[in-house]
Amino acid sequence: METPRPTxxxxxxxNKKRIRVLGLSLDDAIKIFFGGNAxxxxxxxxxxxxxxxxxxxxxxxxxxxxxxxxxxxxxEYVDFIRTQESGHIALTRYLSDLRLRQYNxxxxxxxxxxxxxxxxxxxxxxxxxxxxxxxxSIRGMVSDLTEQATAIKTKFLIAEDKKIExxxxxxxxxxxxxxxxxxxxxxxxxxLHVLKGILPLYKETNADFAKKLDxxxxxxxxxxxxxxxxxxxxxxxxxxxxxxxxPSTTSSLETWDYTRPVPWYQAISAFLFGREWLTASFWQDxxxxxxxxxxxxxVSLVALVIAVPLGVGAAIYINQIASAREQRIVKPSxxxxxxxxxxxxxxxxxxxxxxxxxxxxxxxWLAWVPGFPFSERLNILTAGCLLALIAVPTIxxxxxxxxxxVPKAFKEASFALGATRLQTIIKIVVPASLSGIISAVxxxxxxxxxxxxxxxxxxxxxxxxxxxxxxxxxxxxxxxxMTGIIAxxxxxxxxxxxxxxALFVVGIVLFFLSLGINFxxxxxxxxxRISIG
Amino acid sequence: xxxxxxxxxxxSGRSIPVTTSPAGATLIDIDHVDFYYGASQALHDxxxxxxxxxxxAFIGPSGCGxxxxxxxxxxxxxxxxxxxxxxGQIKIRGIDIYDPSVDVIELRKRVGMVFQKSNPFPKSIxxxxxxxxxxxxxxxxxxxxxxxxxSLRGAALWDEVKDRLHTxxxxxxxxxxxxxxxxxxxxxxxxxxxxxxxxxxxxxxATVKVEELIQELxxxxxxxxxxxxxxxxxxxxxxxxxxYMGKLIEFADTRAIFMNPANAQTExxxxxxxx
Ligand SMILES: Nc1ncnc2c1ncn2[C@@H]1O[C@H](COP(=O)(O)OP(=O)(O)O)[C@@H](O)[C@H]1O
Ligand SMILES: [Mg+2]
Numbered sequence: 001m002e003t004p005r006p007t008x009x010x011x012x013x014x015n016k017k018r019i020r021v022l023g024l025s026l027d028d029a030i031k032i033f034f035g036g037n038a039x040x041x042x043x044x045x046x047x048x049x050x051x052x053x054x055x056x057x058x059x060x061x062x063x064x065x066x067x068x069x070x071x072x073x074x075x076e077y078v079d080f081i082r083t084q085e086s087g088h089i090a091l092t093r094y095l096s097d098l099r100l101r102q103y104n105x106x107x108x109x110x111x112x113x114x115x116x117x118x119x120x121x122x123x124x125x126x127x128x129x130x131x132x133x134x135x136x137s138i139r140g141m142v143s144d145l146t147e148q149a150t151a152i153k154t155k156f157l158i159a160e161d162k163k164i165e166x167x168x169x170x171x172x173x174x175x176x177x178x179x180x181x182x183x184x185x186x187x188x189x190x191x192l193h194v195l196k197g198i199l200p201l202y203k204e205t206n207a208d209f210a211k212k213l214d215x216x217x218x219x220x221x222x223x224x225x226x227x228x229x230x231x232x233x234x235x236x237x238x239x240x241x242x243x244x245x246x247p248s249t250t251s252s253l254e255t256w257d258y259t260r261p262v263p264w265y266q267a268i269s270a271f272l273f274g275r276e277w278l279t280a281s282f283w284q285d286x287x288x289x290x291x292x293x294x295x296x297x298x299v300s301l302v303a304l305v306i307a308v309p310l311g312v313g314a315a316i317y318i319n320q321i322a323s324a325r326e327q328r329i330v331k332p333s334x335x336x337x338x339x340x341x342x343x344x345x346x347x348x349x350x351x352x353x354x355x356x357x358x359x360x361x362x363x364x365w366l367a368w369v370p371g372f373p374f375s376e377r378l379n380i381l382t383a384g385c386l387l388a389l390i391a392v393p394t395i396x397x398x399x400x401x402x403x404x405x406v407p408k409a410f411k412e413a414s415f416a417l418g419a420t421r422l423q424t425i426i427k428i429v430v431p432a433s434l435s436g437i438i439s440a441v442x443x444x445x446x447x448x449x450x451x452x453x454x455x456x457x458x459x460x461x462x463x464x465x466x467x468x469x470x471x472x473x474x475x476x477x478x479x480x481x482m483t484g485i486i487a488x489x490x491x492x493x494x495x496x497x498x499x500x501x502a503l504f505v506v507g508i509v510l511f512f513l514s515l516g517i518n519f520x521x522x523x524x525x526x527x528x529r530i531s532i533g
Numbered sequence: 534x535x536x537x538x539x540x541x542x543x544x545s546g547r548s549i550p551v552t553t554s555p556a557g558a559t560l561i562d563i564d565h566v567d568f569y570y571g572a573s574q575a576l577h578d579x580x581x582x583x584x585x586x587x588x589x590a591f592i593g594p595s596g597c598g599x600x601x602x603x604x605x606x607x608x609x610x611x612x613x614x615x616x617x618x619x620x621g622q623i624k625i626r627g628i629d630i631y632d633p634s635v636d637v638i639e640l641r642k643r644v645g646m647v648f649q650k651s652n653p654f655p656k657s658i659x660x661x662x663x664x665x666x667x668x669x670x671x672x673x674x675x676x677x678x679x680x681x682x683x684s685l686r687g688a689a690l691w692d693e694v695k696d697r698l699h700t701x702x703x704x705x706x707x708x709x710x711x712x713x714x715x716x717x718x719x720x721x722x723x724x725x726x727x728x729x730x731x732x733x734x735x736x737x738x739a740t741v742k743v744e745e746l747i748q749e750l751x752x753x754x755x756x757x758x759x760x761x762x763x764x765x766x767x768x769x770x771x772x773x774x775x776x777y778m779g780k781l782i783e784f785a786d787t788r789a790i791f792m793n794p795a796n797a798q799t800e801x802x803x804x805x806x807x808x
Contacts, residue, residue, distance in 0.1 A: 324614070409652035413714070415612060417665035417721060418642035427664070432655050 049511075056508045059501035063287060064267035066498055072188050072258050073153035074195045075284050078145040080252045081202065085142050087242050088135045094235055095128050102228055110224070124221040134212035137205045141198065148195050150282065156186045192258055199253060206250065210243055271505065277463045277485070279499050287502040289509060291465045295380075295479030296510075298466055299455055300448045302384025302475055303391055307448075308441055310388065311395030315437075318396075319403040320425050331400075338393040345386050346457030354382040354458060361476070371473030378460040380475045386454045391444035398443055402436025403429060435524045442521035446514050452483040459484060482510050560585040560725065560755050561606060566621035568601060570613070575601045577779045578621070583725075583772075588747060588756045590770035590787065592763065594802070597776040599759040600649075603727050606630075606757065607644040608637050625725075642669070645718035649730040651710035653702035653717070658685075658694055661702045661713060665721035680720050688716035689746050708739025715746065719754070726750065728758040732765065744769055763803055767791050775799045 021029065070076050099121060106117035162183045169178035217236055223229045274288015314334060318327055354377035361372040371381075406429050414424040430437070460478020463485075468474055486503050493500040561583035568576035575598050583589050591599040601610065605623060608630060610616045622629045630640055642665070653661050662684050663677045671677065681698065685691040690712045694705070702713050711731055718726055728747075732740040747769050750756060760766050766773050767787060774784040775796070783790060783799045794800040 407652070409648060409650060410654055412609065412612070412648065413652045413654065413717075414664070416607065416609060416641055416646040416648075417668065417717070418638050419665075419668050420638060423668055427668075428654060 052504060052508050052511060056501060056504035058496075059287075059498065059505045060264075060267045060271070062498040062501060063271060064262060064264060066285065066287075067262045067266055067270060069153060069156060070284050071260070071262060073156055074145075074149040074192050074258065075153060077192075077195060077253065077256050077258075078142065078149045079284075080249055080256070081138065081145065082142050084245070084249050085135060085138055087245070088138075091235070091239060091242060092128070092132050094238065095131065098228065098231055098235065099124060099128065101231070102223060105224055105228065127216060127219060127221050130219070131213065131216040134209055134216060138209055141202060141205060145195065145198065146283070152186065152188070152191045152195075155184065155191075159183055159186055188258055196256075202253065203250060206246060210246060213239060213243060271502070275465055277480075279489070279502075285499070287498070287505075289482070289506060291463050292480055292482045292485050292506060293509070294465050295459065296449055296455075296481040296483065298380050298474070298479060299383045299387060299459055299481060300445055302380055303387035303448045304441065304445060306385060306388035307391035307395055307444060311392045311440070311444065312399050312437055314392070315396050315399035315403055315440075316425060316430070319400050320429060321421070334396050335393050337389060340389075342390065342451060342453040343457070345389060346454045349382055349386045349454060349458035350378065353385060354378050357382055357385075370471055371476035374473075374476035376460055376476065376478050378458050379478045380459065380466065383455050383459040383481075384475065386458055387448045387451055390451055390454065391448045394447045395440050395444040398440030399433075399437045402433040402440060405436065406432045435527055439521040439524040442517050442524070446517040446521070449517070450483060450510065450514055452487050455481045456484040456487050461488070482506050486510075557587065558585050559583070560625060561757075562622075562624040562627075563602070563605075564622045564624065566602075566605065566623060567619045568598075568605060568610070569615075569617050569619050570601075571615040574619075575779050576605075579781045580621075581774055581781060581784045583755065583757060585755050586751065586753075587771040588751050588758060588769055590766040590773045591757065591759045591776060592761075592766050592773060592802070593776035593782075595761070598779040599776055600729050601779075602776070603729055603757060603759050606725070606727055607641050607646055609641075609646065611637065642721055643723050644725040644727060645721065645723035647711070647714050647718055647726065647728045647731050650734055651707060651714050653705070653710050653713050655701065655703055657699045658702045658705075658713060659698040661717050662720045664717065669721070684716040684720040687719050687750070688712045689742065689749070690716055706739070708735050708742060711735060711739070711743060712746065715743070715750075719750070723754065725755045725757065728756065730759050730761055733761060740765075763791075763805065775802060777802070 024032070102124065103117050103121060106112040106120055107114060112120065162181055166178045166181040166183065169175075169181065217239060220232065220236070223232055271287055271289055273290060274286055275290050276286040276288045277291055278284075278286040314330070318330055322330065358374065358377045360366060361369070361374050366372050410428050410432055411424055414428045419427070459481055461480045461484060462478040463480045464477075466474045466477050466479055470477070486507055489499070490503055493503065559582045563579055563581050563583070566576055566579045567574060568579075579598075579602060591603065593599055604610045605618065618631050623631060625640075625644070628635065654664065656664070659681055662681045666677060666680060682691060682695075685694060690709060693709060694713075697704075702710065705713060711734075715726075715731075732743050735743065744765065747756060747758065751771075758766075758769065760769075770787045772784070773787040773790040775782045775790060775794075775798075777798055783794060783796045785795070789795075790799060791803055794803060
């Protein structure tokens with residue numbers, strides 16, 4: 001527009017007067033303003049990413065040292081025996097369960113009085129005590145060893161702290177003070193010699209333990225129903241399997257060598273595949289992401305199972321079926337849900353939803369629902385329901401967009417061939433917008449998996465891998481999530497500590513998860529744009 | 534071909550009598566029709582008779598109501614809120630298609646439509662053609678195969694696409710897409726095919742192909758075609774209706790309209806003096 005028209009008058013002015021500030025025209029200023037904003041956001045993004053990685057990556061080195069200490073201080077050695085002991089605990093738990101069943105059998109089916117039932121169980125109790133006590137000597141040994149190993153570890157950690165102190169003093173130029181710091185070097189070989197000296201005694205105790213279990217099994221009690229007998233046979237089998245693991249425990253102890261290096265990749269695999277997230281423990285800290293990841297996934301899954309039918313269904317209804325008036329009312333209402341601060345939803349979840357779900361689960365007529373009744377008010381289900389509420393507006397809005405983008409011509413063609421409205425929706429509109437709907441669902445998932453406040457307040461915050469053997473009832477278990485753990489623990493950890501860095505790595509995993517979900521969603525959207533033309 | 538009783542509605546059982554009437558008998562009788570989009574009247578007192586197995590062309594300047602009238606014939610206007618036929622009747626074989634007892638789904642199976650802009654579904658060629666049949670619950674594979682071939686041959690497209698029946702219909706050229714839409718319309722064996730400017734988005738060569746196709750289809754179907762193109766109306770149609778401002782100005786044999794129009798406006802329009 002600024003090219004002057006050819007004119008015969010040389011004084012014919014077409015250029016408008018330009019305002020210039022600091023030599024910049026208005027156009028330039030606008031360009032710089034918006035360009036600057038774009039550059040700034042890219043820089044901020046890069047800085048955040050850099051910061052995440054910088055804080056996080058130190059974790060793996062620290063975790064490696066953590067694992068190395070675990071070995072060198074002999075904790076690993078003790079844990080071999082401890083594992084054996086906990087195997088026994090699991091078996092006695094099975095036994096208590098069996099007693100309860102037999103007791104119920106007596107009381108409920110045979111109509112015995114409770115006291116009579118207990119009398120009838122006297123032989124069983126005798127057996128159970130015998131079985132339970134067999135482990136005592138091993139247990140004593142474990143607690144002695146625990147003390148010893150903890151002492152070695154503490155000594156080592158103090159020495160490490162002193163080293164750091166000395167370095168800091170040296171760095172500050174206080175050479176004398178630095179020299180005055182006494183560092184007691186830990187002689188692992190000597191310390192562990194004592195620990196390992198236990199081996200002959202262990203072998204002896206263990207043989208005795210095995211013999212006692214065998215003897216207990218010989219004097220096995222009788223049960224009144226075939227079902228219970230079968231259970232007891234199963235128990236015997238489990239005990240035999242348990243006894244079969246003894247030689248491998250012994251050989252682990254025999255071949256254990258504290259000098260064996262911990263491969264570097266274990267620092268990573270112990271994180272990625274670690275089944276325990278255990279911090280500030282007197283014994284050994286574990287940073288395994290699996291329980292948190294599982295928690296996040298389960299909660300998001302439940303949220304999607306609820307939100308996808310709701311969001312997509314509402315989108316189809318509003319876009320294809322509803323009258324203009326309904327659209328005017330429903331659309332803003334659904335979009336309004338996203339205006340709730342998630343902490344408010346969290347309150348609602350604790351005070352209303354969790355409470356009512358639990359109340360509902362305890363109604364007799366709903367007892368057939370898997371997992372009902374449950375006692376934990378805060379669990380996967382409660383958090384999932386609330387997250388669904390957060391995901392619905394996202395899924396609804398984007399799915400509605402996708403449906404809106406289906407060319408009207410497709411619908412017309414379908415109607416002109418004699419299709420009903422429902423047929424047109426199912427066979428033409430939804431398939432044509434399917435990739436858009438899928439990406440809407442993925443973006444909803446991204447929204448949900450990154451949500452923090454709701455899960456922190458409502459997921460129950462128990463760090464454990466959900467027990468999938470419960471089937472569908474798994475959703476009534478409390479879990480902890482990746483976002484939740486960061487929010488909860490970040491405030492309490494010492495900056496730069498392994499725990500602090502572990503939280504950052506969890507953040508990185510979360511970051512990549514969201515990135516991956518968004519990436520796939522974008523891919524699908526792009527493909528869908530092309531296919532519709 | 535087995536013609537089921539069309540326009541029957543389950544409620545009343547009314548159906549349009551099927552007669553193998555000779556070409557030239559009245560099939561659609563449009564009788565003093567007024568049509569409104571909300572408050573604005575788009576058609577004023579239209580009356581004309583569309584004859585069986587003939588090609589009837591609607592011509593007239595843009596906005597004169599050609600598409601509106603065409604879409605009244607298979608009640609596609611029902612899809613637009615606030616539309617209504619305020620006066621008059623449209624009868625097909627004597628049955629008023631706006632009667633509440635008429636099943637509109639059934640009507641649209643008997644009165645097919647081809648749109649101005651080709652609109653194949655984002656599905657394979659095969660699925661495009663079988664769509665209407667599947668809606669009717671027909672799923673026998675060899676049956677469908679036969680219909681696909683017959684329809685594509687009928688639309689003069691078979692030789693071009695027979696090797697890629699299972700590729701997307703959107704991958705065809707514009708002209709091929711439009712013929713695919715015609716094939717899709719004839720696959721359900723309608724009696725009437727409505728065409729709303731079927732060639733306006735096509736290049737001259739594709740246009741010629743579609744016009745040739747119309748000449749072949751006229752032996753089997755009653756065709757109503759809206760066109761902007763005077764030559765096309767002259768070449769393809771038996772009868773021509775000229776509309777202006779929502780009114781039917783003149784309706785006569787095509788030859789008469791172009792050679793010897795009775796009305797001065799018609800004369801001005803067909804000779805290219807306005808429109
Ligand atoms: N969906 C609609 N809503 C309201 N008015 C419409 C609609 N479609 C067409 N019209 C009006 O009806 C008149 C006839 O349009 P149309 O039948 O499309 O004309 P033609 O096909 O002859 O160009 C025009 O004035 C147009 O503005
Ligand atoms: Mg038109």
